[in-house]
Amino acid sequence: MSTQQQYEGPLPGHQAPPAPPAAPAPHGPQGGWPGQQNAGHQAPAAGGYTSPIPMARTHLGHALVSEWTKIRSVRSTMWTLGVMFALVVGIGLLTAVGLSGDSYTGMPLLSGGLFGLMLGQICVITLGVLVITSEYGTGMIRTTLTACPRRGRVLLAKAVVFFVLAFVMTTLACSLTALVHSTMLSGQEAPAGASGMPGTWEDGTLVASGGEWFGATVGAGLYVALLGLLSLAIGALLRHSAGAITLMLGVVLLPLVMALFMAGEALATVREKLIEFSPLNGLASLYRIPMAEDQDATGWPLLGGLACVTLVFLVLAYTLLNKRDV
Amino acid sequence: MIELRELTKRYGEKTAVDGLTFSVRPGVVTGFLGPNGAGKSTTMRLMIGLDSPTHGDVRIDGEHYDRMREPLHSIGALLEAKGVHGGRTAYNHLLCMAQSNGIPERRVGEVLEMVGLQDVARKRPKGFSLGMGQRLGIAGALLGDPRILMFDEPVNGLDPEGIHWIRTLMQHLAREGRTVFVSSHLMSEMAQTAQHLIVIGQGRLLADTSMNQFIAENSRTYVRLRTPEPERARDVLLEAGHRPVTAEDGSLEVEGARAATLGELAAERRLVLHELSEQRASLEEAFMRLTAGSVEYHAHDLPEGSAGGPGEAASGEPGEAASGEPGAAGAPAPAWGENWRKGQGR
Ligand SMILES: Nc1ncnc2c1ncn2[C@@H]1O[C@H](COP(=O)(O)OP(=O)(O)O)[C@@H](O)[C@H]1O
Ligand SMILES: [Mg+2]
Numbered sequence: 001m002s003t004q005q006q007y008e009g010p011l012p013g014h015q016a017p018p019a020p021p022a023a024p025a026p027h028g029p030q031g032g033w034p035g036q037q038n039a040g041h042q043a044p045a046a047g048g049y050t051s052p053i054p055m056a057r058t059h060l061g062h063a064l065v066s067e068w069t070k071i072r073s074v075r076s077t078m079w080t081l082g083v084m085f086a087l088v089v090g091i092g093l094l095t096a097v098g099l100s101g102d103s104y105t106g107m108p109l110l111s112g113g114l115f116g117l118m119l120g121q122i123c124v125i126t127l128g129v130l131v132i133t134s135e136y137g138t139g140m141i142r143t144t145l146t147a148c149p150r151r152g153r154v155l156l157a158k159a160v161v162f163f164v165l166a167f168v169m170t171t172l173a174c175s176l177t178a179l180v181h182s183t184m185l186s187g188q189e190a191p192a193g194a195s196g197m198p199g200t201w202e203d204g205t206l207v208a209s210g211g212e213w214f215g216a217t218v219g220a221g222l223y224v225a226l227l228g229l230l231s232l233a234i235g236a237l238l239r240h241s242a243g244a245i246t247l248m249l250g251v252v253l254l255p256l257v258m259a260l261f262m263a264g265e266a267l268a269t270v271r272e273k274l275i276e277f278s279p280l281n282g283l284a285s286l287y288r289i290p291m292a293e294d295q296d297a298t299g300w301p302l303l304g305g306l307a308c309v310t311l312v313f314l315v316l317a318y319t320l321l322n323k324r325d326v
Numbered sequence: 327m328i329e330l331r332e333l334t335k336r337y338g339e340k341t342a343v344d345g346l347t348f349s350v351r352p353g354v355v356t357g358f359l360g361p362n363g364a365g366k367s368t369t370m371r372l373m374i375g376l377d378s379p380t381h382g383d384v385r386i387d388g389e390h391y392d393r394m395r396e397p398l399h400s401i402g403a404l405l406e407a408k409g410v411h412g413g414r415t416a417y418n419h420l421l422c423m424a425q426s427n428g429i430p431e432r433r434v435g436e437v438l439e440m441v442g443l444q445d446v447a448r449k450r451p452k453g454f455s456l457g458m459g460q461r462l463g464i465a466g467a468l469l470g471d472p473r474i475l476m477f478d479e480p481v482n483g484l485d486p487e488g489i490h491w492i493r494t495l496m497q498h499l500a501r502e503g504r505t506v507f508v509s510s511h512l513m514s515e516m517a518q519t520a521q522h523l524i525v526i527g528q529g530r531l532l533a534d535t536s537m538n539q540f541i542a543e544n545s546r547t548y549v550r551l552r553t554p555e556p557e558r559a560r561d562v563l564l565e566a567g568h569r570p571v572t573a574e575d576g577s578l579e580v581e582g583a584r585a586a587t588l589g590e591l592a593a594e595r596r597l598v599l600h601e602l603s604e605q606r607a608s609l610e611e612a613f614m615r616l617t618a619g620s621v622e623y624h625a626h627d628l629p630e631g632s633a634g635g636p637g638e639a640a641s642g643e644p645g646e647a648a649s650g651e652p653g654a655a656g657a658p659a660p661a662w663g664e665n666w667r668k669g670q671g672r
Contacts, residue, residue, distance in 0.1 A: 048327070048352040049503040051471035055399045056428030066426035073418035074411060134411060142376055143409035143466065146401070147426045149375050149392040325377040 091116030092177030128231030171221030357520030398470030456483030544612030552601035
């Protein structure tokens, strides 16, 4: 057992299960003393055991690689992201086909991408929750935290890997949809007296400005990935898949649903605020079809707000993760 | 080397681990024995920082586990609850563990082969049998080739061949100079594997001793005599100053005498013997006696006369069993161990 020994493949004596010792003598309930038979162990090696395998001081990089392996090696990742992609691009395509006959759709050029993404974001939320709660559900979290006892590092690695993956995939899906829409729906003519019509106009035809493009691709991707990250934080707090997914769906849908039922004059301001700060309004604003009264909203301030809320919940999740038993 | 100092863990009102102080040394297999609910699994979770202690402290080679720079290189643990995502293949499960500690990927194939799972490396553990799941857990524990290994009830769910394999593996690992800490609720299991023994009951330390010493201290030895002339044999033995006791099956049991002495005595007095053998009460009995006062789940409703299990053990006074007359068959209230021992002896 030399410490200097180079690690070149399997350890001697480790390859196969160790050879069995001399056959243990049969021991009846009263007769044998098995403990004595095998008590003749060798004296412990001086200084304990030293492995020939090279070991690295672990750091965040290791945790990131590990989390990447984890996220790509479970089916729920393929399923949620696959369905998200199909919903965003598929519904985007259907919308484009449906609208392509009109001479003017009444919407900014790229805004049709919103409908698919409204459904697709649910997949990303689900994945964000599952990234952490599936570990609690299966007990994998104990293995994870044994391999990496620095819990903050685990949470950070999970958050980074998930966020990057969700952002890239969502942005890709949204960009593809935006391309489809700009190709199929371009050349729309402004109706007579078109001033003040939604959309950007260039020589009387509907075009998409740089800001619109950015909002409908990177903006939408960021927004949905942030929602997913918030879901991950909620999942880490609740440690329960169904609970966390339900809560996140409530957060996304409830403000708007509640606003629908606030019909009275007295509640007008509450209703307006609910709509304005509804997560769906943030997404719609990025597509330049805001639901609230401010028709010039770009969605970016709401995205900033979402980022702040997400950060707060991540910090909360970090604090509790360090405190709680697993 | 694992060192515990006054380790205590409370879950609400329930004290699962109660002021444990002991250390686990390298080079030997240390058995961690206690009835169900004694706090073995909790102690192990505390050791690797999964749960935090209410009071007290655990140190691994002088350090807290969460300060370790190369955790899997220090400790490999097989925990009670399976820590595996059922949908991730065995290979990927081990790969993500290896990556988190910068362990070379080829090590994954090696440990899979070591535990005999190379053929199902690309299968999802969802469909694994209990034994295969246990082997995967052991592969994970061996992944970092650690100095310390910790197994929580490793033989659960293994077939006899697997049980033999893991016993041998643990002894092999200890012989290499590693610290091997293994829990069980079965004395017989420990007796075949461990050289050192730590016994707990209801979270408290009951014994911390070498296996040989435990055996020497806790076993009751006696000589069994079988003869066609029991009456005369009795008289002869009494004359010689022994205290023979007639067992249920008619044989005589003599405590505190050597078989050789009794054999010579019998020859001298021309006594025909059909059996002359030294007997030792089972280790299981010693263990049950030790933990009698601290068994968590009593089996109160066992019918009278059924083979005594730990349940009956708990209902008897521990001291009574220890000091009871050996082989007091037919006594109105036999010590719990007696019935059990006799039942097994037949
Ligand atoms: N997370 C927990 N919450 C509440 N009680 C627990 C928890 N873990 C263990 N216990 C209790 O602590 C005691 C010891 O349990 P455990 O360590 O699993 O025992 P063992 O492994 O020796 O069978 C049991 O009574 C059990 O119910
Ligand atoms: Mg247990």
